[in-house]
Amino acid sequence: MLSQKTIEIVKSTVPVLEKYGKDITTCFYQRMFTNHPELLNIFNHANQRQGRQQTALANTVYAAAAHIDNLGAILPVVKQIGQKHRALGVLPEHYPIVGENLLAAIKEVLGDAATDEVIGAWAEAYGVIADAFIGIEKEMYADAKEQEGGWEGFRNFVVDKKVKESDVITSFYLKPEDGKAIAAYQAGQYLTLKVQPESEEYTHIRHYSLSTSPGKDFYRISVKREDNGVVSNYLHNDIQEGDIIPVSVPAGDFVLEKKDAPAVLISGGVGLTPMLSMLHTIAEQQPEREVLFIHGALNSKVHALKEEVAQLADSHKNIHSFVVYSEPTADDREAMNFDKEGFIDAEWLKSTVANNQADFYFCGPVPFMKMMYKILTEWNVPAENIHFEFFGPASELKESTVTA
Numbered sequence: 001m002l003s004q005k006t007i008e009i010v011k012s013t014v015p016v017l018e019k020y021g022k023d024i025t026t027c028f029y030q031r032m033f034t035n036h037p038e039l040l041n042i043f044n045h046a047n048q049r050q051g052r053q054q055t056a057l058a059n060t061v062y063a064a065a066a067h068i069d070n071l072g073a074i075l076p077v078v079k080q081i082g083q084k085h086r087a088l089g090v091l092p093e094h095y096p097i098v099g100e101n102l103l104a105a106i107k108e109v110l111g112d113a114a115t116d117e118v119i120g121a122w123a124e125a126y127g128v129i130a131d132a133f134i135g136i137e138k139e140m141y142a143d144a145k146e147q148e149g150g151w152e153g154f155r156n157f158v159v160d161k162k163v164k165e166s167d168v169i170t171s172f173y174l175k176p177e178d179g180k181a182i183a184a185y186q187a188g189q190y191l192t193l194k195v196q197p198e199s200e201e202y203t204h205i206r207h208y209s210l211s212t213s214p215g216k217d218f219y220r221i222s223v224k225r226e227d228n229g230v231v232s233n234y235l236h237n238d239i240q241e242g243d244i245i246p247v248s249v250p251a252g253d254f255v256l257e258k259k260d261a262p263a264v265l266i267s268g269g270v271g272l273t274p275m276l277s278m279l280h281t282i283a284e285q286q287p288e289r290e291v292l293f294i295h296g297a298l299n300s301k302v303h304a305l306k307e308e309v310a311q312l313a314d315s316h317k318n319i320h321s322f323v324v325y326s327e328p329t330a331d332d333r334e335a336m337n338f339d340k341e342g343f344i345d346a347e348w349l350k351s352t353v354a355n356n357q358a359d360f361y362f363c364g365p366v367p368f369m370k371m372m373y374k375i376l377t378e379w380n381v382p383a384e385n386i387h388f389e390f391f392g393p394a395s396e397l398k399e400s401t402v403t404a
């Protein structure tokens, strides 16, 4: 139990840390990776370079500290991060390392303002926050291992099939090397892969949404090749059928809810992967549920998995598919293989969906996500009917759009 005094010190210094938040966490990461370079096997170097993870961790520590006397208020956030931590393999023994280096960074950046009393209070508070994460993650580790087909940590999977879906997206079908059962998952969840390209000193871990419905003897992910993306280029160029990739049990809290309300699945670019998993799942499990599958892409060249979606729409009367191209090619115009030119805007979305009580799911690049969130909230879609997944630290979207 924290004393009232400690709680007061922590809460009253949150604004100071917020002010220096980025400096502190940048300094923290530099320190931590110097003292513990082995952690570079877990952290995403691309996020580090872009400063994304720095901001994500800082914001969460402040949010937690501001609620230090009632951590239950941020439980959903702890659970969401816990899912990622579990999938990455973050362990209880890692927490003191983060704590020690974070406190040292606070001291370094704040200088004299960080008195022994302030540092002591934050050390205690960090301990409480870390215990909350460790407790939740312990349950998640147990669930991952004990469920049918589940396992601990990373398990070797063989690339059974590699299928090019568009100029930039390729699917990988993964089967367990041991040939045994695999854990079930919910539509919308992601799979976490650990790879080490030959040129790299450390392992790289990435999350990719599962792109088909659960209940099969394989997992499928569909990966976009990113410019300078270490892992996506390695998967596209070097990984071949028959190769082995270590994978952890599927995770994530962006999942399809089994409601009766019509589902509207909106995606931009490679954000279509979790939506496609949801689409297959509705087709198989809720054949009476109306579903609108709205996909925005540049044009047909980079429009992945279009035949798969078209086939689902053709063979299921409850599925309606809409294609939006921002830069259709001359061939696209001739074939008229799209429903709208430009971007998904409020007017078009409202007239196409015509029901703001539907259940909305969306995923795509940041500007697209911001726009969808704005359109849906301004259209008075109930908050519990708005679900989204952001590829990258989720707080990045929340910071800009869902500011509490």
Ligand code: HEM
Binding pocket: 039, 042, 043, 044, 045, 047, 048, 053, 056, 057, 060, 061, 081, 084, 085, 088, 090, 091, 094, 095, 096, 098, 129, 130, 133, 392, 393, 394, 395
């Ligand atoms: C991701 C917070 C402890 C490793 C994250 C994210 C947050 C966060 C907010 C971003 C989640 C998202 O993607 O939406 C925290 C807090 C911690 C803590 C508040 C302490 C109380 C740790 C520890 C480790 C760790 C002890 C392991 C040494 C990671 C990694 C990621 C991550 C590797 C993925 C992002 C990346 O690779 O850049 N954490 N974390 N975290 N965390 Fe933690």
